[in-house]
Amino acid sequence: MRERFPWSSETASANPRLGVPGYRNIAAPPWDPAQPVDPVAAAEFLQTFYGEVGPPERLVPRLGEVNSELARTGTYTHTPEELEFGARVAWRNSSRCIGRLYWRSLRVRDRRGVRKADDIFAELVGHLLEATNGGKIRPTITVFAPATPGRPFSRVWNEQLIRYAGYRGPDGSWRGDRQYADFTAAVHRLGWRGEGGRFDVLPLVIDTPGEGPRLYELPEDAVLEVPLHHPNLAWFAELGLRWHAVPTLSNMRLEIGGMHYPFSPFNGWYMGTEIGARNLADTDRYDMLPAVARRLRLDTSSERTLWRDSALVELNRAVLHSYDRAGVRITDHHTESLRFLKHIEAEERQGRLVPADWTWIVPPMSSGITPVFRRYYAEIDLRPNFYNDPSARYIGRRGVLRRGDHTRSLARQDWRGRWLGGTSPSPLCRRRAPRARPVSRRGRCRRMTSSQWRDRRPGRPPRTGTTGDRAPHEKAGPDRACGAAR
16 A cells, blocks of 8 residues: 555655655645556456445456556546446545445436537536526546547536636725635626626636637526525525535546546536535625624624624524525534544444544534544545546636636637737647637626537437436435535
8 A cells, every 4th residue: 555655644744744645735746647547556446346236256357458458548437337437446546535424325317428518518518407406416437538648638627517706896805705806706707797786607718629718608497596594583594595415526536547537527416515515605705794793783893702602693594594594414513524424433343444534524613513523544545536636627717727827818819719818828738719709799708508418418419408418216325515516
């Protein structure tokens, strides 16, 4: 274990100055898209797959097939069964996720053959419809084409499929989600025009090698939102708060057996504190605690009055009450903490380590009275896994790529691909100027209903109704957005 993962918890504890990549804000091991697939990683994954799923006698022939393909092309292709198992084990190994008890329930949508931007968008809409499931949220992942060494790959620039725009007024005031103000400004330069509200859903920016970045606006029936009310405070509804039902992370890279899938959006369901203690409470997001405290008539003259704590509890009570009232699946931090300990016990019975980052597993409120607080966890990077690469995280927040990345920039090009100013792009960027164009002449981006987009899926006949590929009879297990939805 230590030879393969020299940054394991044992190594880190022996030298306190050493950190574990992927933990405590230390960068994960870097990924070089130009490098061929590591045959050792492929062999380790296949050994795990045939050891847990079987049949074991197929391991040696399959290793021969994979090694032969690696020698010819530098990469290989997972079978549907390997892909499904790898995606589920990646969830099982996600150190920042507290909701891993039901990792086996993850629904895997294999869309590796979908390449065009319009078809990708249709699949993203289908993902949201299937995952939403009328409020009975189902953990789902849609896996698009893997990265081929040395070649560009498709991806979506958004951090999550559903996020709200943020606007800064001329007087310095804020409206909407401050965290996405830069991204909002970037898509504005491309022609998208939000309504200036507090909860304007941002368009998706789908970037493919052949078409460049293109804007798509999600249809209304693909975004289920929950208005927030309080069980005892009638005035709470006057705050006009709401939040979406499905947290779908879209910029994390899935690694399975040395293969990298940079475009694999996945979702669980929310834990209440992700909304009430982070999204709506953080000062760099919606910063709602002062407003709630004023309506509660709390003494905010000193931190010693604990007015923030009182306001935070009522805000989180409203979130849980509203989702329950709307019939949308959600969990609370006390219940999920108990489930996580149950998950650890189940994995230990199988002889498996459970990697966990304490700074993410412990809930952001009432931490000391949850059972996950007073214990240590194995800080180790196990594969398969999900990784949030710095370049993907940067573009998901700002709508531009970091300096040194030889590719496109949303914020400095208009929808015709013309440069808008600032530092000129490299000759490579100019040769590959994107046509991230809205469709209508008014500068609005493409907008259709979800049923229209489903009809555009390749090889699928036109459909009626709004159920898409959903299977209402299938039972879904509880899940959440693995902490990263914060």
